[in-house]
Amino acid sequence: MAYPANYRYTKEHEWVDVKGDVAAIGITDYAQHELGDVVFVELPKVGSKIEAGKTFGTVESVKAVSDIYAPASGEVVEANEVLHNTPETINTDPHGAGWLIKVRLANPAEISGLMDTAAYEAYIASQSKEASA
Amino acid sequence: MESVTTPLIAELRKTPLNAVHRRLGAKMVNFGGWDMPVEYPASGGLVAEHKAVRAGVGVFDVSHMGDIRIRSGRTPGGALAAVQHISMNDASKLAIGQAHYSAMLYPAGTFVDDVIVHRLGEDDYLLVINAGTREKDVSWVRENTKGFDCVVEDLSDAYTQLAIQGPRAQELLQKLTDANLGVIKNYWFLHGTVCGLKNTLIARTGYTGEDGFEIYVPSDAATSEMVWNKVMEAGHEFGIIPCGLGARNTLRLESKMALYGHEISDKINVWEAGLDRYCKMEKGEFIGRAALERAKDAGVTRTLVGLEMVDRGIARDEYCCCNENGDVIGVITSGSPSPTLCKNIALAYVPPEKAVLGTAIYVQIRAQKCKAQVVATPFYKRSKKTAVPQAAASD
Numbered sequence: 001m002a003y004p005a006n007y008r009y010t011k012e013h014e015w016v017d018v019k020g021d022v023a024a025i026g027i028t029d030y031a032q033h034e035l036g037d038v039v040f041v042e043l044p045k046v047g048s049k050i051e052a053g054k055t056f057g058t059v060e061s062v063k064a065v066s067d068i069y070a071p072a073s074g075e076v077v078e079a080n081e082v083l084h085n086t087p088e089t090i091n092t093d094p095h096g097a098g099w100l101i102k103v104r105l106a107n108p109a110e111i112s113g114l115m116d117t118a119a120y121e122a123y124i125a126s127q128s129k130e131a132s133a
Numbered sequence: 134m135e136s137v138t139t140p141l142i143a144e145l146r147k148t149p150l151n152a153v154h155r156r157l158g159a160k161m162v163n164f165g166g167w168d169m170p171v172e173y174p175a176s177g178g179l180v181a182e183h184k185a186v187r188a189g190v191g192v193f194d195v196s197h198m199g200d201i202r203i204r205s206g207r208t209p210g211g212a213l214a215a216v217q218h219i220s221m222n223d224a225s226k227l228a229i230g231q232a233h234y235s236a237m238l239y240p241a242g243t244f245v246d247d248v249i250v251h252r253l254g255e256d257d258y259l260l261v262i263n264a265g266t267r268e269k270d271v272s273w274v275r276e277n278t279k280g281f282d283c284v285v286e287d288l289s290d291a292y293t294q295l296a297i298q299g300p301r302a303q304e305l306l307q308k309l310t311d312a313n314l315g316v317i318k319n320y321w322f323l324h325g326t327v328c329g330l331k332n333t334l335i336a337r338t339g340y341t342g343e344d345g346f347e348i349y350v351p352s353d354a355a356t357s358e359m360v361w362n363k364v365m366e367a368g369h370e371f372g373i374i375p376c377g378l379g380a381r382n383t384l385r386l387e388s389k390m391a392l393y394g395h396e397i398s399d400k401i402n403v404w405e406a407g408l409d410r411y412c413k414m415e416k417g418e419f420i421g422r423a424a425l426e427r428a429k430d431a432g433v434t435r436t437l438v439g440l441e442m443v444d445r446g447i448a449r450d451e452y453c454c455c456n457e458n459g460d461v462i463g464v465i466t467s468g469s470p471s472p473t474l475c476k477n478i479a480l481a482y483v484p485p486e487k488a489v490l491g492t493a494i495y496v497q498i499r500a501q502k503c504k505a506q507v508v509a510t511p512f513y514k515r516s517k518k519t520a521v522p523q524a525a526a527s528d
Contacts, residue, residue, distance in 0.1 A: 036160075036178050036379075039470050040447055042499075058499070060447055062179050062470050063171065063379045 001029040004095055008111055009120035012069045015095060018111055022077060026099040027059060027068065027090065030124045036061040038087040043079040043101055050074060050103060052110055057100065059090060072110040074103035142168060148196035149293050149357040157375055165265030167197040170377040182380035183472040186341050190299035190368050191376035192361070195340075196352065197264035199289035201274050205256030211282030212256045219277050219420055220250055220260075221403065223413035227252035232320050232338060234411050236397070237273060238421030242428055244397040244406075246270050249338055251322060259288075259334075263393050277420060293357040297364060298345030298384075300515075301371035306346050308367040310335065314346070328363045330356070340381060342388025343515055386467050386478065389439065389511035395450060395466040396437055396480055402428050405482065407437045435463065435482040439510035440494055442477035446503035453497040454481050462487065465496065471512060478512050479505070 007015045013031035017024040032038065040060040050056040050070040057068045079101050082089055090098035105111070115123060142161075145168035154161065159170035172179040185191045205211035216224045222235035229252050237245040246266045251259040262270045271287045278285055297306055303314050312325025312335060322336035330350055339345035350360045365373060382392070391397045396406055403412045403425055414422060442448055448468035453461045468479030483494060490509060495502040 033174065034160075036172060036174070037180050040445075062383060062472065065447075065449065 001095070003028065003117045003120060005117050007095070008071070008114035008116060009123075010069065010071045010114055011123065013124075014069060014071050016071050016111060016114060017099075018105070018108070021105050021108055022102055023072065023074070023105050023111070024099045024102050025068075025071060027066075027094060028120070028124075029094045030127075031066070032091045032094045032098070035059065035066055036063060038090045041083040041087045041090070041100070043083070044076050046076050046079055048076050050076060050101075059087075059100075068100065070103075071114055072103070072108075073106040075106070076101050077104050078102040146197070148194055149352050149354045150194045150196065150361055152354070153358055153361055154194065154375070154377075159375070159377060162378065164197070164378055167264055169197060170194070170375070172377040172379045173375050176374040179377070179379040179383065180472045182374055182376040183383050185372055185374050186299045186343055186376060186380065186384055187473055188299070189372040190297060190301040190305050190345075191374060191380070192364050192368065193296040193298065193376045193381055194293070194361070195296050195347070195381075196293045196357075198294055199262040199264065199267035199270060199287070200292055200294075200349070201260040201262060201271060202253075202286040202288050203258045203260065203274070203278065204254075204284045204286075206282035206284055208282045209256050212258055215278040215281035215283040215285075216250060216258050216260075217416065217419060218281065219274060220248065221412045221419055221421065222250065223416040224250055224252070224258065225416065229254055230321055230323055232322060232336060234320075236403070236408065236411065237270065238403065238419070238425075239399060240420055240424060242402040242421040242424035243399050244393065244401060244403075245273050245399070246393055247391060247397055249336075251334075251336065261294075266393060291352055292349040293352045293360070294347060294349050295360065295364060296339055296341075296345060296347045297368075298339045298341040298376075299343050299371075301368070302343070302345040305364070305368045305371055305373065306335070306348070309363055317346075319344075328360050330360070340390055341384040342390070342511065342513060343384075382467075383469055383472055386469055386480070387471050387473055387511065387513040389480065392467060401482075402433075404428055404433050405435055405437065433485055436485045436488050437466070438481055438483055438488050438494075439508045439512060440465075440468075440479040440481050440496070440505040441508045441512075442479075442496070442503060442505045443493075444503040444505075446496070446498045446501065447477045448479040448481075448496040448498065448503070448505060454483055455495040455497060455502055456487075457493065457495065459495075459502065461497075463494070468496075473513050478508075480510075483507075 013028045042058045052073045055067040056070045154170040158175045159173045162171040203212045220235045232251040236247045249261045310327045317337045327333040334349040336347045452465040454463035463483035465479045465481045471478045492507040
């Protein structure tokens with residue numbers, strides 16, 4: 001699966017899609033593949049604040065619980081209701097319909113510190129090499 | 134998502150089929166020091182593997198498990214006496230060709246390991262033990278059978294062990310052997326030719342709650358791969374897929390089978406774990422018997438129950454159990470979504486008064502207390518229609 005060119009990425013395998021001062025956040029295709037079939041998602045309430053570097057929710061497969069880390073600080077303006085009944089959307093469309101939350105950014109400059117597509121693709125290539133060593 | 138630092142793969146132990154799992158693109162995990170497949174994404178992953186075993190057939194590489202053979206020395210009866218001393222079930226009830234579930238206990242009546250005891254011959258027993266406790270168990274057996282006239286052999290590296298599990302397991306395996314599988318009763322075994330390999334142990338045992346067989350073949354990589362490939366080929370018409378430790382866990386959990394380090398451990402005794410029926414106090418002396426007598430008189434302070442989540446949320450291993458006031462009253466030993474039941478289930482230790490069906494137990498899941506209720510176990514039982522011939526109850 002291709003990694004969208006205009007997204008930004010974190011080392012913890014989250015992606016960010018900024019439109020104005022609102023950012024959609026999700027987990028990457030690499031992350032969903034590592035997790036396996038997603039069965040449960042826990043998201044913050046609309047109106048709550050998230051803080052860069054801190055966890056804001058969890059995505060669970062049968063086998064594992066994965067904490068999701070905020071790539072930037074802000075206020076949650078939308079949480080993806082679809083994931084309540086069809087959490088597997090994260091597996092089938094991790095960069096699109098599988099988005100987790102939308103956040104009004106407190107400090108949009110935080111995004112520039114994140115990896116671009118090329119850097120993220122290089123990062124996950126190096127992770128995979130380690131794993132099969 | 135957190136990044137995971139992978140330990141040096143080179144330091145992990147590998148079964149003879151390791152290259153096969155990697156070639157199949159399995160997601161590998163460190164299980165008790167072993168580099169093992171947790172699931173195979175290319176053929177669907179954990180849920181698909183779990184469903185294949187319940188509906189058709191799946192195959193597991195369980196070669197990481199251990200094997201200890203105990204044979205009599207000069208005097209007949211030495212092996213049986215030794216086994217009776219270290220194992221809580223009554224091995225004197227085993228016929229040649231029969232196996233039973235048992236456990237080795239510490240003097241405190243707590244668990245060294247659980248084990249399947251097979252009676253191979255007149256004075257000849259095979260104990261199949263867990264992977265994570267291999268060395269501990271072998272030392273324990275050697276140490277505690279010193280006073281008996283027996284010979285103890287660690288055969289753990291001699292075998293590749295495959296578990297072929299599911300309602301179509303017999304049909305599959307029958308294509309690969311001339312032995313008549315239809316006469317092997319549940320928890321019995323025989324030796325036959327499998328994939329051209331003479332004298333192969335074929336046991337109607339397993340850890341899934343389905344019908345199935347475990348076969349023990351020579352552990353060289355070439356033979357192991359040959360047998361694996363033939364099993365996959367023979368199972369193709371039944372929808373076979375390779376199954377990893379992830380599905381192994383969800384299958385055994387639904388069937389309420391204990392996992393060492395979770396439901397049983399060196400801190401838990403037989404009565405707490407609810408394994409009374411495998412503990413034959415009347416047979417006479419065995420390690421742990423005296424402590425169990427005292428424990429029985431004292432009564433248990435915790436007991437193992439099945440839980441089903443009522444609120445949204447997945448109870449997982451080591452999460453705390455609370456009462457309605459928020460006081461911690463117990464702990465989850467194993468918890469997971471159940472692919473067959475489409476519910477979130479768990480096993481937990483709670484005070485005996487909470488063990489009544491329907492009792493509400495609250496599970497601490499991160500910041501929230503989520504409601505669960507006590508339910509009957511096993512959570513899943515295979516249908517009687519596909520049940521295999523049963524031996525008269527003698528275990």
